[in-house]
Amino acid sequence: MSSLLKIRAERDQMSAIERRIADFMLENAHLLRDYSSQQLADALQISQSSVVKFSQKLGFKGYPDLKYSIGEAVARGSDVPVKTAAKSARATVRESLAETLWQSKSRAEEETRLINDAGTLSEIATLLSRAGRVFCIGFGDDGLAAQAFAQRLALLGTLALHHADAVPMTATISSAERGDVLVVFSEQGQHAALNQLCRQFRERQGKIVSVTRHTSNPLRAHADATLLVSAHDERSHVQPLLYQSALQHLLDQIFVLMCDGDRLEQLNTNLEHVQHLLDPKL
Amino acid sequence: MSSLLKIRAERDQMSAIERRIADFMLENAHLLRDYSSQQLADALQISQSSVVKFSQKLGFKGYPDLKYSIGEAVARGSDVPVKTAAKSARATVRESLAETLWQSKSRAEEETRLINDAGTLSEIATLLSRAGRVFCIGFGDDGLAAQAFAQRLALLGTLALHHADAVPMTATISSAERGDVLVVFSEQGQHAALNQLCRQFRERQGKIVSVTRHTSNPLRAHADATLLVSAHDERSHVQPLLYQSALQHLLDQIFVLMCDGDRLEQLNTNLEHVQHLLDPKL
DNA sequence: AGCGGTGGTCAATAATTTATTCTTGCTTCA
DNA sequence: TGAAGCAAGAATAAATTATTGACCACCGCT
Structure with a gap:
């Protein structure tokens, strides 16, 4: 199962900080490769332990495990669509509604x-x-x-x-x-x-x-x-x-x-x- | 380029120990997730530093980086198909309902x-x-x-x-x-x-x-x-x-x-x- | 409103993992 | 023979990750 989908699914039930982590990961999934838990924490101005706890809460062994899983998800292309990018042509919208x-x-x-x-x-x-x-x-x-x-x-x-x-x-x-x-x-x-x-x-x-x-x-x-x-x-x-x-x-x-x-x-x-x-x- | 392909390509000009690492990774790419550099070294009866050097030699930042890359490659499917016979029949039926x-x-x-x-x-x-x-x-x-x-x-x-x-x-x-x-x-x-x-x-x-x-x-x-x-x-x-x-x-x-x-x-x-x-x- | 209790966060620190250094031994070639 | 070059491992330094304990905020309940 895609870890990104899982994050998306759990997002609602998360605390404010967890949600910030989730959002960051969803948006920057493809950049995550170069982030250690500490760097990620710094980027979000939170503590490193929060990042680790976040990973464990989602059922992963730890942060590297989550990172690995996200890597897979991105590679598989089951990336979360960035947005339902409001399509310009109204006709197109209708046809594919x-x-x-x-x-x-x-x-x-x-x-x-x-x-x-x-x-x-x-x-x-x-x-x-x-x-x-x-x-x-x-x-x-x-x-x-x-x-x-x-x-x-x-x-x-x-x-x-x-x-x-x-x-x-x-x-x-x-x-x-x-x-x-x-x-x-x-x-x-x-x-x-x-x-x-x-x-x-x-x-x-x-x-x-x-x-x-x-x-x-x-x-x-x-x-x-x-x-x-x-x-x-x-x-x-x-x-x-x-x-x-x-x-x-x-x-x-x-x-x-x-x-x-x-x-x-x-x-x-x-x-x-x-x-x-x-x-x-x- | 897929890291697995790269390993295979370089394999021929590797030393004996490096070749053992390469072979292990190619064969067990899908299991690599659960191996630290030390565990991998133990499994092959070699030193942990050899594993790290192997990774760096291939152009990766280090062992985790290589591991991450292999994870992507596996997910992308550029790997030997994995057997999925693990789950019991009943569990599979249930999950797939x-x-x-x-x-x-x-x-x-x-x-x-x-x-x-x-x-x-x-x-x-x-x-x-x-x-x-x-x-x-x-x-x-x-x-x-x-x-x-x-x-x-x-x-x-x-x-x-x-x-x-x-x-x-x-x-x-x-x-x-x-x-x-x-x-x-x-x-x-x-x-x-x-x-x-x-x-x-x-x-x-x-x-x-x-x-x-x-x-x-x-x-x-x-x-x-x-x-x-x-x-x-x-x-x-x-x-x-x-x-x-x-x-x-x-x-x-x-x-x-x-x-x-x-x-x-x-x-x-x-x-x-x-x-x-x-x-x-x- | 007050009061346990729960859950979440962080700083500190322990534990683990990774990377580097340094030594050794082997091979090659002059 | 001996110096250069290289691969490997042991020891160790560095980094990353995981855990702990203290603190605080919030929630449901009395």
Whole structure:
């Protein structure tokens, strides 16, 4: 996996100084060859140990190891595109819109893949498979994702409930018991009401899965398992699209993982019923 | 020039020990990452200084520099192909789920791109931009897509209404007038109630946009403009995911096309408000 | 507001790695 | 034979990197 992508993916979750290091590396990846950890530290006016800790935090043995890895990434050409360099001709933009937008989505997907290890995904899939009931909650766009996910689960024969409002959810949750799972969708993970809800749910012995952006946020801390999304674009109207796409892909993976033997049959039966409902002729 | 090539070229005029170093590096280029000059020397039963001198003789600043360069060469692929049999089968399957699923989505996206020309997309974007009110309707998964789209439009300052039920929609539509647009989401396009609705809407001089799978279906026939989705997978539980993804991408394109000047400002204002709502602290 | 606790930073320093120096031994050629 | 030239290694200097411990800021909680 490209170390540059990894840096990009983790960037959100970094402290100010770490982010400066990350940015420097992303921008000057090809110059890094001539930088020792000390020189890099001097260039950024920070301490050398910060550079080393940065490297280790990303999972490398140390600074030289990270440097080596970046060297590989650059050589491989999987360099992070400097910017989506605002193309001059509007016509060009239009023609390739589908393609460039999809590329952005692909990048977001890859970043997201890097920060959720496969083990966690299957753990969550197992957790949901064995759950008594699954509660999904989220507001705004997150609410729609929650609802869609709940519908998917329902097709698999899992009892899944969804709310886009904290008040009825509070009531519903008061009946939760051991074995139930709460899936909380919150891009920023800052919503006080949701944290409250989690505490309440935890008291009733339920398991909590959080789905948030890859920043440090209170919601993650409360959760038994976390799903993380990374999606970036300087254009404020595009970023939400990328977030939604990466999030959806994550959920889709969970869904696929849950589709085994019995549940798959259940799904097929349900799909057939739905088909009939929509078009009695068939 | 690739450092590996250089080593091979110089090999013939090297001393015995240098040649052993050269051979070791050529054979184990991909393992060199984990060797310090001392370890390499130990492995070859030679002195560490010989390794350093070897590096310098070849024109590198020192051993790390040579190592870095070899890393690049390997990454660039100018090396003997590495065997990738390391991972266990199960782990590989798991890890690649994300990737293969995404590839499937990419395929669906591409198919979909091919059957909707850019012109149609911008026409629809224009239509929606100029619309008085936009009505979105769909059932099941389509309903969620409709809702999400309506929410997006609302953020752009367009008056957008959404229903997942034909009955209230009928009522709402009865107030439709020229300049309004109805966006009908229906994967199969077979739903009688929706056709009914379209007829009613057309009588009131509204424009109709259909969003369906790329089959011949009655809904397409009723529409002024059509969006088509292509998504195929033999696994019944995967196909809906692909459909959803491709559909979403189409809608995202429309959305991006609609984001210009005024509306973009409106969007940013709205996003800010939403941000405040979710996290008053910011 | 106050209070542990956590996490991040830096200066100092330890540890490791790399580079140089200096010595030795070998070969070559006058 | 002996001086020059060169390769290699041991010892050591230099550099780079990694760790430690102290300090501070911030966060969530009471």
